[in-house]
Amino acid sequence: MRRFLPLLLAYARDRHRFVLFGRSRTVSRAVHRERAERLLSILFALGPTFVKLGQLLSSRPDVLPPTYLEVLSALQDDVPPADWDDARTVLEDELGPVDERFDDFDREAISGASLGQVYRASLDEEDVAVKVRRPGVESLVAADLRVIHWTVPLLRRFVDDARAYSLDTLADEFDRTIRQEMDYEREARMLEAVAANFTDDAGVVHPDVIESHSGKSVLTMEYVEGTKITDVETLDAMDVDRAALAERLQEAYMQMVIEDGVFHADPHPGNLAVDDEGRIVFYDFGMSGRVDPYIQDKIVDFYVAIARRDTDAVLDALIEVGTLRPDADRAVMAEVLELAIEDATGAEIEQRRVQRIVDQIEDSIYEFPFRLPRNLALVLRVATVVEGVCVTLDPEFDFIETATHFLTERGYREETARAYVEDAGNQLRQSVISAARIPPKAERALDRVERDDLFVRAGIEDPDDVLDQLARRITYGLVLAAGIVTAGLGIALDATAVALTAGALIVVATIALRRSFRTREGISARPQFTRQRLRQREPEQDEE
Structure with missing residues (x-):
């Protein structure tokens, strides 16, 4: 909370200049980038769970604006590996003594990530890659997930309904994916399932799983360079x-x-x-x-x-x-x-x-x-x-x-075209049936009109709340008029308390009425398109 609070206050002031009330503010792209970089540093400092959260956020345009996506896309899951002694404990708890299970084992990790790290080893004279879950990461992730789920209801108050929906799905999805990512038995099953679908494809390679040396927190695979x-x-x-x-x-x-x-x-x-x-x-x-x-x-x-x-x-x-x-x-x-x-x-x-x-x-x-x-x-x-x-x-x-x-x-385009033809045929068949039913229904309707027995029910749709806004303006106007009359009577009758109360009412009604006539601000954004931005950045990078 200490790290995120300044950013949350800044976002709240974007919606209301004085946090709880006031007009919204227009934020420049430079400010968005500065905040995104601050968010990036916060996520990295908070540890593995939030690094993964940042990676997931970097592909969620329904949650964050483009500038944030661009900055967070640089958040690679590349962190220093844990000490070998701690990693060895996890490895031997799963498989047994390292020297007995492997012909040779390089103690220096070839890659480190927030949830695990990979070592190179030798098994039956074949090179293998051994992925070991980071020591103590389960309890850390569990605590961080509790924090994330606790903060989602709070964050919902700062966003509209559509983004609130996305926040809920993001939290649930992140909880599920990070727990799945820590389960190496599931990873082995998914690897084998994907590899099986490319068995006959000479252009794709997947490392084979060494099941005898794999478990829930250790995954041993063929080393493919x-x-x-x-x-x-x-x-x-x-x-x-x-x-x-x-x-x-x-x-x-x-x-x-x-x-x-x-x-x-x-x-x-x-x-x-x-x-x-x-x-x-x-x-x-x-x-x-x-x-x-x-x-x-x-x-x-x-x-x-x-x-x-x-x-x-x-x-x-x-x-x-x-x-x-x-x-x-x-x-x-x-x-x-x-x-x-x-x-x-x-x-x-x-x-x-x-x-x-x-x-x-x-x-x-x-x-x-x-x-x-x-x-x-x-x-x-x-x-x-x-x-x-x-x-x-x-x-x-x-x-x-x-x-x-x-x-x-x-063959998907042909199948889709065939489906369109079948759908069109069904619609034509329904149209013919409906055409046959129309004359008798029309005759019954005309009979009711002739007998003055026809009633029409109408419902008014107001998606932009125009009627509601009009009603509020009328109410504010009536309150303002009543306040003016009351204030006049208070002054005429020398009733100071009544005049002051009416004056306060006039001020409140005037502010509310004035605010109701302000046009609602729409989307303030600088359009970006991937390839164009890429072409525009190339000369800038060359100059640098």
């Missing part, structure tokens, strides 16, 4: 086709999510490599997930709609899967999607057009229209991180073209 996938200079020296590699990586993740239903959910560059034969190597399956068939079907519909540039179908898919609010302004969101699709293809986007759409959003959308259901959070993380890796490999990478090729090759 490779070059970090974003080390483009080494890849070029290896004569690797980076454009083809980016396409293969994207297709591998699409297969995992759409076809297999089980996927590697932590594709940051540290967990992806390329071996000497140019094959993609996947490491660390601690963060992995499953996709149910309904979500798989909706993701296919989404990708097919993107491939066809059908923004209406994209919006329908987002609404059906629960990501977009049904009452969002479809016209504005369609234009936003058009811009996003153009950006995904690498097209240049006019900033004037962007600003016009932002102005439309300010005029028509007062509540955040997006939310992220629990079962889609990891899928979104995969999509955003993989796209970033692919653009690093190939700056001209076209996600839509790759997705279209994959869907066409696997």
Whole structure:
């Protein structure tokens, strides 16, 4: 609380200048970046649980604004490993004496993370990687999770309904994923499940699990050496086709999510490599997930709609899967999607057009229209991180073209087209049936009109609370008028107390009436698009 309180007060003052009341403030991008960097340092200082939380937040645009996502994306799970003596205790409690279980064991960890660390060893004359859970991390994570769940109801008071929904799903999802990530038996099962789906794929490599030397807190795997996938200079020296590699990586993740239903959910560059034969190597399956068939079907519909540039179908898919609010302004969101699709293809986007759409959003959308259901959070993380890796490999990478090729090759576009035809046939059949029922119903309605027996019920929808606002203004006006009359009578009758009370009432009513006429401030944001921002930053980096 001591570390987070200054930030919370700053956010509260953004909503109300005097914390509990007052107008909202417009915050510049520079201030957002400064706060995001402070948040980054706080998360890192608070330890492993909050490092993981920061990583998860970095892929949640439904919770944080773009500047925060950009800063938090630099929060890599790379921390100094624990002392060997402490790690040895965990290892031997699980497997027994190290010298007896392994031919050779290097005491220096080759990588350290917030929840575990990896050592290189030798077993039956084969190199293996041994992942050991960080000593004492279970109790630390349990305490931190209690704090996170305790603070969520407090944080809900500072955000709107859509972001409150996202906060709830974020807390539940984080609790589940971090506990799963500490369970190495589950990680072994997920690794084997994903590897089985790529048995016949010569372009993908997964390390084999050594079950005899694995348990709940220790995981021993085949050691597979490779070059970090974003080390483009080494890849070029290896004569690797980076454009083809980016396409293969994207297709591998699409297969995992759409076809297999089980996927590697932590594709940051540290967990992806390329071996000497140019094959993609996947490491660390601690963060992995499953996709149910309904979500798989909706993701296919989404990708097919993107491939066809059908923004209406994209919006329908987002609404059906629960990501977009049904009452969002479809016209504005369609234009936003058009811009996003153009950006995904690498097209240049006019900033004037962007600003016009932002102005439309300010005029028509007062509540955040997006939310992220629990079962889609990891899928979104995969999509955003993989796209970033692919653009690093190939700056001209076209996600839509790759997705279209994959869907066409696997027959999904034909299946979707067939479903559209069947749906159209069903609608036509229903239309014919309805057409046959209309004449008798129309005749009965006309008979009721002729007998003066027809009643119409009307309900007034007021999503923007216009009537409620009008009623408040009338009430404030009446109170103000009554206060003026009362004050006049108090002065005329020399009743000082009555006049002062009425004067105070006049002041309160005047302030309330004036505030009710103020226009509500909309979204204040600087539009950003991935590739354009990337191209704009390149010259700046060259100058530095």
